Structures are given as C-alpha cells and as structure tokens.
Amino acid sequence: MGTLIYADNAATTQLDKDALEAMLPFLNQEFGNASNQYSFARFPRKAIEEARLIISNCINARPDEIFFTSGGTESDNWAIKGIALKTQNKGKQIITSSIEHHAVLHSCSFLEEIGYKVAYLPVSNQGHASIDNLREVIGTNTSLVSLMLANNEIGTIQNIEELSKIANDRRVLFHSDAVQAVGHIPIDVNTLGVDLLSASAHKFNGPKGVGFLYLRKGTDLLNWSSGGKQEFGRRSGTENVAGIVGMAVALKKNVDNLRANEIYLQRLSSLFFEKLTGSGIDFLVNGDNYRRLPGNINISIRNQDGEALMHRLDLKGIIVSTGSACSSGKLDISHVIKSIGVPREYALGTIRISIGKDNSIPDVLAIADAITSIILRGSM
Amino acid sequence: MLKAKCYHCDSLLSKDLIALNRKLLGRSIKKYLCLDCLADFLGATTDDLLIKITEFKEQGCDLFK
Numbered sequence: 202m203g204t205l206i207y208a209d210n211a212a213t214t215q216l217d218k219d220a221l222e223a224m225l226p227f228l229n230q231e232f233g234n235a236s237n238q239y240s241f242a243r244f245p246r247k248a249i250e251e252a253r254l255i256i257s258n259c260i261n262a263r264p265d266e267i268f269f270t271s272g273g274t275e276s277d278n279w280a281i282k283g284i285a286l287k288t289q290n291k292g293k294q295i296i297t298s299s300i301e302h303h304a305v306l307h308s309c310s311f312l313e314e315i316g317y318k319v320a321y322l323p324v325s326n327q328g329h330a331s332i333d334n335l336r337e338v339i340g341t342n343t344s345l346v347s348l349m350l351a352n353n354e355i356g357t358i359q360n361i362e363e364l365s366k367i368a369n370d371r372r373v374l375f376h377s378d379a380v381q382a383v384g385h386i387p388i389d390v391n392t393l394g395v396d397l398l399s400a401s402a403h404k405f406n407g408p409k410g411v412g413f414l415y416l417r418k419g420t421d422l423l424n425w426s427s428g429g430k431q432e433f434g435r436r437s438g439t440e441n442v443a444g445i446v447g448m449a450v451a452l453k454k455n456v457d458n459l460r461a462n463e464i465y466l467q468r469l470s471s472l473f474f475e476k477l478t479g480s481g482i483d484f485l486v487n488g489d490n491y492r493r494l495p496g497n498i499n500i501s502i503r504n505q506d507g508e509a510l511m512h513r514l515d516l517k518g519i520i521v522s523t524g525s526a527c528s529s530g531k532l533d534i535s536h537v538i539k540s541i542g543v544p545r546e547y548a549l550g551t552i553r554i555s556i557g558k559d560n561s562i563p564d565v566l567a568i569a570d571a572i573t574s575i576i577l578r579g580s581m
Numbered sequence: 582m583l584k585a586k587c588y589h590c591d592s593l594l595s596k597d598l599i600a601l602n603r604k605l606l607g608r609s610i611k612k613y614l615c616l617d618c619l620a621d622f623l624g625a626t627t628d629d630l631l632i633k634i635t636e637f638k639e640q641g642c643d644l645f646k
Binding site for chain 1: 604605606607608610612622623624625629633
C-alpha cells in the first residue's frame with residue numbers, strides 16, 4: 202500500500218498543527234485544575250475564557266452562551282433531554298427530522314420511552330425538511346424543534362433561518378445539530394435564529410473528546426451533570442483545558458479561511474465528478490447540489506455493493522465511508538439514504554467521500570480512478 | 582462447512598474465505614477465489630486479507646459466524 206488518501210473528513214479530521222502546539226503546555230507543565238482558586242490555576246482558567254471568547258466570536262454569540270462539553274453527542278443529548286425534561290409542564294412533544302444523526306434520533310427515542318411524543322418530519326429527495334410540514338405539526342404541546350444544520354451523510358444544508366422562524370413565532374425552542382457545519386460554512390446564531398446549537402471539535406481539525414453547546418441567554422434546561430460549578434454551574438466536571446484550547450485555535454483558523462477552503466473544495470469536487478462522469482459509470486449524486494457542505498460527495502452507484510467498494514478502496518489505501526452497512530449478514534441502507542428515496546438498485550451502492558482542505562487534485566483524481574477500476578473489474 | 586472451490590485454481594475454500602469473498606466482492610456473487618487468487622485479483626497482499634478477516638470477526642459481522 203502506498204500513501205494513504207484520507208477522504209472521510211465527515212467522520213473526523215486531522216488535528217491542526219497550531220491547535221496541537223497550543224494544547225501542549227496544558228498537557229505538560231500547565232496541568233493545574235482550572236477550577237481551583239490558587240495561582241497555579243490562573244493560566245488554565247484564563248486559557249479557557251480566552252477560548253470561550255474566540256469560539257463565541259466565530260458564531261456571533263456571547264461568551265456566556267458557550268458551554269464546553271465532551272463533543273457533539275453530549276451536546277445533542279444535553280440539548281434535547283435537557284430542554285424536554287425541563288419544560289415537560291409546557292408540553293411533551295419534540296419535533297425532529299428523519300435524517301438526523303443518531304445522537305439526536307436516539308435521544309428522541311429515549312424520550313419516547315418515557316412518554317414523550319416525537320414527530321419525525323419527512324424530507325425531500327434532496328434532504329430538505331418542509332416548512333409547511335413543520336407549520337402543520339408544531340403545536341401548543343411542542344417544547345422543542347431539533348433540525349440539523351447540515352447532514353453528515355449527504356451534505357444538504359437545511360434552511361434553518363426559515364424553519365426556526367416558525368418555531369420562534371410559536372415560542373418553541375429551536376435546536377440545531379451543527380456538528381458537520383461549524384468551521385465549514387458561515388454560522389451566525391442570530392441570523393439562524395437558533396436557541397441551542399451543537400458542535401464538535403474533531404470535525405473542524407480540533408481534538409477529539411471536546412465540543413460545545415451554544416445556549417441562548419435566558420434559555421433554561423436541566424443541568425447535564427451535578428458536582429462542581431464548572432460551566433456556569435450547568436455542566437459539572439473538571440475542564441479539558443487542552444481540548445478546549447485546541448478547539449478554539451482550530452475553529453478560528455477554519456473560520457478565518459472559510460471562503461478560500463470552500464472555493465478549493467468545490468474545485469476538487471468538480472474535478473472528481475468530471476473524472477467519474479467521463480468513466481461512464483451509472484451513478485446518482487445524493488443531496489442538494491447547491492446548498493451542500495463543501496467537500497461532501499455522496500454517490501449511489503447502480504448495482505454495486507457500497508460496503509464492498511469501501512473495503513476495496515481501503516485495500517488500495519483510499520479511505521471513504523459507505524451508506525450501506527452490514528447488519529446480521531445482510532446489507533442495510535442508511536436511514537438517510539432511505540429517507541431521501543434513493544432507488545434500491547442504487548442505494549445499496551452508496552459511498553460517501555468527504556474531501557478536506559488537506560486533500561489535493563491528484564487525490565481526488567486517484568479516488569475517481571480507483572472507483573472506476575474497481576467497478577469495471579467487477580467481481581469476476 | 583460449505584464446499585466451494587476457487588474459480589481460478591480449484592482449491593477448496595474455508596467458510597471464512599467464502600465470507601471474505603462476499604464481503605469484498607458482493608453478497609450476491611456465485612464465484613469465489615482462494616486467498617492467493619483473491620489477493621492477486623484485488624491487488625492486495627494475503628496479509629492484508631487475513632487482517633481483514635480478523636477485523637470483520639471482531640466487528641461481529643454475521644457473514645463470518
């Protein structure tokens with residue numbers, strides 16, 4: 202196997218070198234517990250608050266609206282369960298979509314098990330939730346709407362501004378899982394109209410194990426953990442100082458280079474499609490062609506086995522992911538691909554390629570070539 | 582144990598090899614290859630493929646049960 206071509210940036214991204222440099226002191230000599238009152242805690246404490254300020258500026262929030270968590274999954278769980286359990290006297294209905302990440306869907310399933318009603322909005326064949334559907338379903342019993350900003354599989358960017366307006370007009374809180382979007386598209390929590398927003402550092406070249414929940418000032422939810430007074434008394438637990446610092450550095454770098462990265466990734470995507478289309482392979486492109494995450498490519502190839510394709514690319518040193526996965530010995534199609542109605546003969550052959558700013562033109566051409574050669578070679 | 586033979590060299594195939602074929606070439610295939618012939622076909626090493634078998638088993642893939 203030669204050089205690895207990593208094209209699964211939607212799963213995780215490489216840690217930024219500057220982020221790593223910024224983290225090192227807090228993994229080494231500056232190991233003080235930021236919650237303590239003596240001088241040795243001063244530097245870690247200051248580093249956390251500077252990180253909070255940097256991150257808040259990146260999404261046009263206030264610093265005291267940023268709560269550090271262990272990542273996107275915790276942020277999603279906290280937002281949904283925290284709001285639902287705090288507002289159960291108001292109503293016990295949650296509205297979400299059928300294509301959310303499992304952190305959202307399973308949080309909703311948990312609430313259903315304890316007596317909540319959850320409405321799962323269907324989506325169009327491009328992955329958009331309907332504004333009219335939301336308007337029909339939202340009611341006096343609704344305590345929260347949770348709709349993701351950008352889908353992790355097909356890259357579609359939701360029209361959150363319009364969707365949140367419906368919730369705001371009905372005085373219903375609005376949460377958005379923005380884990381795939383933060384650091385990759387412009388985010389302004391006021392323009393979006395969200396009350397809560399989840400993010401995860403390792404999706405934007407930060408370290409794993411850290412993320413944040415944006416919580417609009419005045420929004421009340423159940424505290425995530427009990428114990429110390431960290432995170433304004435709402436999420437107890439000794440802070441992951443190194444992770445928080447690394448997250449802030451990585452996010453700021455990505456946000457500062459947002460437009461340049463977007464243009465570069467769009468170019469790489471175009472070159473990939475040009476090459477693949479030229480091969481004559483029969484494939485569909487999933488998701489919205491225009492409002493989609495830069496670098497996200499999700500294709501369904503006719504009469505192919507997406508999982509087999511993923512593994513064969515792996516053997517060639519190319520890392521991508523699949524929209525079909527093994528379950529009990531059979532191939533299962535992902536809930537997202539099912540929701541957008543991809544015909545079965547294509548759906549089973551779904552792969553996701555998520556190129557990042559560290560990929561090159563030769564990388565994407567090699568990926569297209571490898572896919573072509575595997576398919577033309579066939580099984581036997 | 583399923584009795585299948587390598588399409589190229591006629592050697593007998595183990596259950597794990599049949600499962601590996603289905604995992605890498607598609608579940609609906611009717612022709613299978615032995616470890617050496619499969620490695621050759623895929624442009625991989627036999628070590629790569631043996632590691633894949635171990636990983637698939639660790640991941641709990643039912644094809645290998």
